[in-house]
Amino acid sequence: MDTKRLEEAANKKMTRRDALKLAGVGGIGLLLGAGGMKTFFPATSTAKQAPPAPSSVDGTIPFYGKHQSGITTPMQDFICMGAFDLTTTSIDDVRKLFQSWTSAAARLTEGKSVDDESENPHLPPVDTGESMGLGSMRMTITFGLGASFFDERFGLAGKRPAPLVDLPRFNSDEIRKEWSGGDIVVQVCANDPQVAFHALRNLARIARGKAVLHWLQDGFQRTSAADPSGSTPRNLMGFKDGSNNPQVSDAKVADEIVWAQTEDNPAWMAGGSYMVMRRIRMRIEVWDRSSLDDQESTFGRHRQSGAPLGKSGEFDELELDRKDSAGKPVIPATSHIALAHMEGKIKILRRGYSYSSGMDVKTGQLDAGLLFICFNRDPRKQFIPMQQKLASVDQLNEYITHVGSGLYACLPGANEGGYIGDKLF
């Protein structure tokens, strides 16, 4: 595309976007469709299932409610996530921590400072201040408990929910402790990295004397501003990631896939969800030397459109039994989507981010990849069997290594006046 055509496209886009804005139309993504005019490659896909309409970049997502936010909430652009280890051995301290965290998190997600206390210049500031003047940026804060939370320290061993298992070692795992586990996880997502960092840092500050950070990880997607059409983001391998995500805006689907149900869980966990975190390092340099054919057969999708191989639209149905003229499957059986499909019987809600963490000094290679995060109602029946299958035969394994891991029981939401975990402690 030459400069002139690009300029024309840009002007056209501005006009349409402005027109939509003036008309008060929210669902820009639906109207512009998958063939957004910003692509530098011509669009070929004809969407059967439209991507979710993008919401405003700024705005407040309610913190209190039946479920915690940040799970079925449409993805924000940035994540700042921390795992904490408790240094206290008093359950009373833990209760106080969650009470303080709850009221701070509710304020922070509204774009307020961490506390409304007035400043005493002779004391450390109440709030660390780096998000002063910034919006709430659709921030969500989600709390989860690791298996170690239920060890002997707090007398809660009997309350450990059955689905909160110890994850098995998967084939080719190279898990490092510094990126794994933790008694408590706090996932902060927002449409601004400074707003997200500010929240996690202030929660860490509140925890002083009771808990310390075990790890902290940052991630990003393209910003909403870079892709106002709200199409499926691409991972650092250049492929769309999340096309097949279940439509959890449908409460029935969310109950089936995401929300912990009473039959498998203690009462305090009903309405919660299990979060899996996997830090997946990509062998970027190796991937970048593989052919487009290899890349597409590895994923089982066309790179540009995101369509399953042999199809033209990103959301076209997977037909895994389709054969080419030579009788070979059009979508290789060991491709990522063929395996992750799990005969259509097992689904998870993916909510991952890319990460870039400089260079690995030992190897001289980029330390970048995917901060894979998913939610499921029972990892024993969803994530674990899926990952066992992927880890054993997925073509993608040639290009990735899992270096961090965690499984956390994300508590149900709290009502205003209550606090996260009030049914447990």
Added chain:
Amino acid sequence: MDTKRLEEAANKKMTRRDALKLAGVGGIGLLLGAGGMKTFFPATSTAKQAPPAPSSVDGTIPFYGKHQSGITTPMQDFICMGAFDLTTTSIDDVRKLFQSWTSAAARLTEGKSVDDESENPHLPPVDTGESMGLGSMRMTITFGLGASFFDERFGLAGKRPAPLVDLPRFNSDEIRKEWSGGDIVVQVCANDPQVAFHALRNLARIARGKAVLHWLQDGFQRTSAADPSGSTPRNLMGFKDGSNNPQVSDAKVADEIVWAQTEDNPAWMAGGSYMVMRRIRMRIEVWDRSSLDDQESTFGRHRQSGAPLGKSGEFDELELDRKDSAGKPVIPATSHIALAHMEGKIKILRRGYSYSSGMDVKTGQLDAGLLFICFNRDPRKQFIPMQQKLASVDQLNEYITHVGSGLYACLPGANEGGYIGDKLF
């Protein structure tokens, strides 16, 4: 501020912003002023010198020109920066590398793929693809040469410009090789982190066989969307950073402070600039335990308004000789702004970003801080004396450590048809 007042303010803001947009007014920052309605603290400052008007989040900044872009360009929201070491010893290879980089960089800053070659499915993709469909996001790509570029390998030792000195060791430096130096630096800034990463990665890919990455660093500021008023961003200490930056939109000021002049430089460097990079780790946890009074006297500014101590407006004049009733200077002589002021005689153009890089496994502390970047026409007369003064007595030293360092000669711009460095090679 209670929820209702916050909502009212938000509604008010939307109305004013929309009204301004409809009226076609660009300088929102000028109109909303420093007392933006999104602050969770009431605004107190009355700006004497208005902050620069924010520009559109997306858009294209011309790559070709007298000077490289990304120097006096208004700051974007993200940086992805890499240093390369040459593995070739052929000056011809170096020339070819800069030719390829120039044409790729020009395309990338227009939001195009790295090359217009058509894809051969049997070969690796021409472009790694993760920015497909995204805008150009005001991306700039800026190339610089380190002192090591002028060693014996390419016969260019005689062309090393005098201002490209080896930086001295400053007091309390703890410089690590993995964050320092490099034969060539490439600074990519954009309003989207994925767009910036994509550019640097593809430039690294083009360099294969000629140069390898020595380090890669990412940084962020608040996104433009989080602060549409375009006020001075805050660093991770919660203070406004860059209030005193020179107004380089004035060509005379830029010539005086930023652009290398012929009297001190070889002809090939005229119109270039010297970039200093310092990776400055903040002792976040220590800072967070110090009192507001200590913090403000460390910077010499009020935290909330950004005003010099004793003043009310961020851009109010520094009066370093002002004394309080007890005869003590209102702005401590060892505060950061008092020292960096350098009697008003020495100025640099700061263009820094915050970084967050997880935890330091050795200390269990946050690895976060400032990716300090500045441009100056002669570091011997600007950055070095300023940093010598700061490193010896600045109160801030209690809370920071310089762990990475680099000085680079950023070449002048190229004309269309030419390439970056064409006057040197």
